[in-house]
Amino acid sequence: MPGTDTLVQFIHTPHARLNRPLLRERAVRYLIDTLAVTVAGSTEPAVATLLDNYATLQMNGTPLPWTARTLSTDDACLVFGTASHVLDYDDVSMLAVCHPSAPIVTALNSLAHLKPMSGAELVDAFIVGTEVLIRTGQAMGFRHYELGFHATATLGALGAAACSARVLGLTAAQTRHALSIAASQSAGLRKNFGSMVKSLHVGLAASHGLQAARLAQAGVEGSHEAFMNGGWLHAYSGGETDRWPDDFQPGNPTAIEETGFEQKRFPCCYMTHKIITAALALKTHHGLTLDTIEQIDVQLCKGGTTPLIHPRPTTGLHAKFSAPYTVLAALADGRVNLASFEEGAVMRPEIQARLDDVRVGEDTAPLAHGNDVGKAPATVTVQTRDGHTLSHTVVASPGSPDDPLSDADLAIKWADCLRHTRPDLTPATTHTLFATGLDLDNVADAGRWLRLETP
Template sequence: MKPDPLLRQIARWCVSLRLDEVPDEVVRVAKIALTDYVAVTIAGSEMPVATKLQQFAMQRAPQGNCSVLGTEQKTSMAYACYANGAASHALDFDDVSWATIGHPTVTVAPVAFAAAEEKQLGGDGILLAYIAGVEAQHQIAKWVMPKLSEQGWHTTPVIGVFGATVAAGVLLDLDETTLTNALAIAASSASGVRGNFGSQTKAMHAGLAAFNGVNAVELAMLGVTGQPDVIEAADGFAQCFTGITSLDDAEITLGQRWDLLENGLVFKQYPCCSGSHPAIDCWDALLIERERGGIPLKTEEIEYIQVGASLLGPRELVCNHPHNAIEAKFSMQYALASRLIHGAVGLTEFTGEAVNDPQVQALIPKIRMRVDPELEKLGFVGTAPVKIRVYLANGETLSIENDLARGNPEKPLSQAEIENKFNACVLPRVGEHKCQEWLGALTHFETVIFAELKHLLNS
C-alpha cells in the first residue's frame, strides 16, 4: 500500500502529541530555548529593524490580544509573530540547529507565545507547540539538507515556516486534515535568500516565516486547501528548492527519534553569526594565554592573520570590511578585531562607533579569510571549524584551530552562563524584579498558568 503523503503523516503526529509523551530531556532543552528566546527578543526589540516591524504591525493591526515583547503594544496574532520574530533574530544572538544550519526557535516560539496568548493558554501549551513545531520542521529538513542551504536559501525561514504553522495549528486545535492543508499552504509561502545577509531583511526573515505560518493556519481554517504531497511531488517543495526529484526513501521518524535530543541546539555566547564563533573561542583563548604569560598580543605586532574556514564560511560571513553593526555581525574580520581591540565580542561591541573605531578599521584589512583545503573536505557543514595562523612582524607564526564553539551540546554553557546571558539581555530593559520573575517562570514553564503568563507579558 502506498504510504500517506509526507505532510499528512507529519500533521497526524503533531495533532496527537501530548506533553506527557515527550521525554524529559526534550522538555528541558525546550525550556532553555524558550528562556533564550525571551532574552534575545526583549533585547532585540530596540533594534532598528524591530522598531520598524513594530510600527508596521501597529499600522496593519492596531488592536489585538497578542503582546509585542519589550513594548506595551498589542496587535493581532500574525503581526505579533512578525514583530517578535524579527526582534528575536535582530541581534543574531538566538539559538542554532545543525539540522538546518539555521535558527529554529525564532520562527516557532513567536507563534507559540502569540497563539497561547490568543487562546489564553499557559506554559505547557507553549512548550507543546514549540516542541511539535521544531520536531516537524526538522523532519522536513532531514529530507532536503544540506542541498537547501547549498542553493543559497536562508534555511531559517524556508524550513521555519513549517514549524510556525505547526505551532499555530497545535494551539488552535486543528485536526489532521486542516493542519495538512495549512502545511501545504506554508510550502508556497517558504522563502528567504542568503543574499540578504548583512541587512535588516535577514532578521525580518524570521518574523516573515512566523507570520506566514499563522496565515497558513488561518487560511486552512477558512477552508483553503493545498496538496498533501507538495513536499515530494513533481515541481513540489523539495524539487523546486533543492533539485531533489525523489523522496521515495523519506521516512517519518517523529516520536521515535527526537531532533532536540539527537542534534540539540546551540546557544550562542556572541551576538553575531555562528560561523565566527569557533574562531572567536580559540582566538580568545590565545589572547588570554598570552596576557597571563606577560606577552599580550598588540595590533602593531601583527603582519596579517590568515583564517581558514569550511565551505559555508565565506557564504555566510559575507562582510569582509564592515562599516555598521549589522554588517559586523556577518564578518569574521570584525569578530577577531573586536576581541583584540575592544576586549570582547558582546552586545556593546556591535554599535556603529565600535565598528568604525580607527584601530578596528586599520586591523580588518590584515585579516584574510579563505576556504581551508582540509576543512573543504568536510563538505557543507554548519559547525564552522577553523584554522587560524597569525603572522607577526618579528617572523613568528602563531597557530590555533577549533572544531566546535562553546554552546554546542558537546560543549554546553553552564546554567550560570545561561542566566548571565538572560540577565544581560533582559535586566537593562525591564529591571531586576521583572527580570527575575521571567527567569523563575521559565525554569518551571510547564506549570505556569495563563494568569502568570499574562502578568509577565503585560506588567
C-alpha cells in the same frame, strides 16, 4: 515509504510521548533564551521602523513583552519575529543550518493571545514546531542553503504552521492543508544577510505559518501532496531530492534530543563563533594586541564562509557577517558582545585599518550534511611582528551540548538582555521570571510569562 502523513501524525503527538526529561529540560532553556534575545532586540532600528511606521495598533490585540501597545496578529508576528533575530543572538541548529527557535516562539507569542495555553502546552508546541522546521530542512541537506535560501525563513513557515495547527486543534486533514499552504509561502534569500530584511524573514515566516493554519481551519484547502513528486522538496533542493528520506521519522528522536541547539555566546552569525573563540583563546594565552600582530589567517570548513559576506563592514549589521571584523574585535577587546556591534565600535580606525590583514579561507573537502559544519574545525593563525606563528583550533561548537551554556551563563544572558530594554524590571523580578521559565511545565498561563509578567 515515509510520506507527508508522517509529518502530520507527529504534529499531533500526545503530550505523554513528548514528556521526556532531556527533551523538556532543553526545550525550556531554548524558550528562555529566545524570549531574552527578543526583548534585547526590540530597541533596534528595524524593530522601531516596523512598530512606528507599519504595524497596525489594535485595542486588546496581541501584546509584546516590551511595550504597552498591542497589535494585530500578523503585525505582532512581524515585529516580535524581527526583534527575535535582529541581534543574531538567537539559537542555531546545524542539522539544517538554521535558527529554529525564533520563528516558533514568534508564532507562539501570537497564539498565546488567540488561544490561551499552559506552560506545558507551550513547550509541547515549541517541540513540535522546531522538529518540523529542522527535519524538513534536513531532508534536503546542505544544498538548500547553497542555493541561496535563508533556511530559517523557508523552513520557519512550515514549523510555524505545525505549531499553530497543534495549538489551534486542527484536524489531521486541516493540518495537511496548513502545511501545503505554508509550503507556498516558504521564502527568504541569503542575499539579504546584513540588512533589516534578514531579521524580518523570521517575522514573515511566523506570520505565514500562523496564517496557513488559520486559513486551513477556515476551510481553505491545499494540494493533498505539496512536498513530494515535483513539489516543495524538489523545488527547494534544486532538484536534488523529490521525496522524504527512507528513515524520515520526526520525533524519534527529536533534534532537541539528538544534537540539541547551539545557544549563542556572541550576538553575530554563528559561522564566526568558532573563530571568535579561537581568537579569544590566542589573546588570553599569549597576551596579543593588534599592535603585536602582523597577519591573521582564518580557516573554515567548506561552505563556512558562505554567510560571511561583509569583509569590510561599516555598520553593526554588516559586522555580524564579517570574519575579519569579529576576529579583530576579539583580539582588540578580549570580548565580543552587544557593544561590539555598535557603529562606533565597528568604525574604529584601528579596526578598519587592519581588515585587509585578515585572510579568510575554506577547506577543500565538501560537506555532505549541514550538521557537518557544526563538527568541522575552525582555525585562527596569527603571525606576530616579532616572527612567531601562533595558532588555535576550535572543534566543539560554542553553545552546543559539547560546549554548553551553563545555567549560570544562561541566567546572565537573560538578565543582560532584559536589562538592555526593560530597566524597569528589578533584579528580583528578572530572577523570578527566569525561574518561572525553567518551571514552564508547571505554569498555568504561558501568556503571562511571554509578556514578562510574574505569576
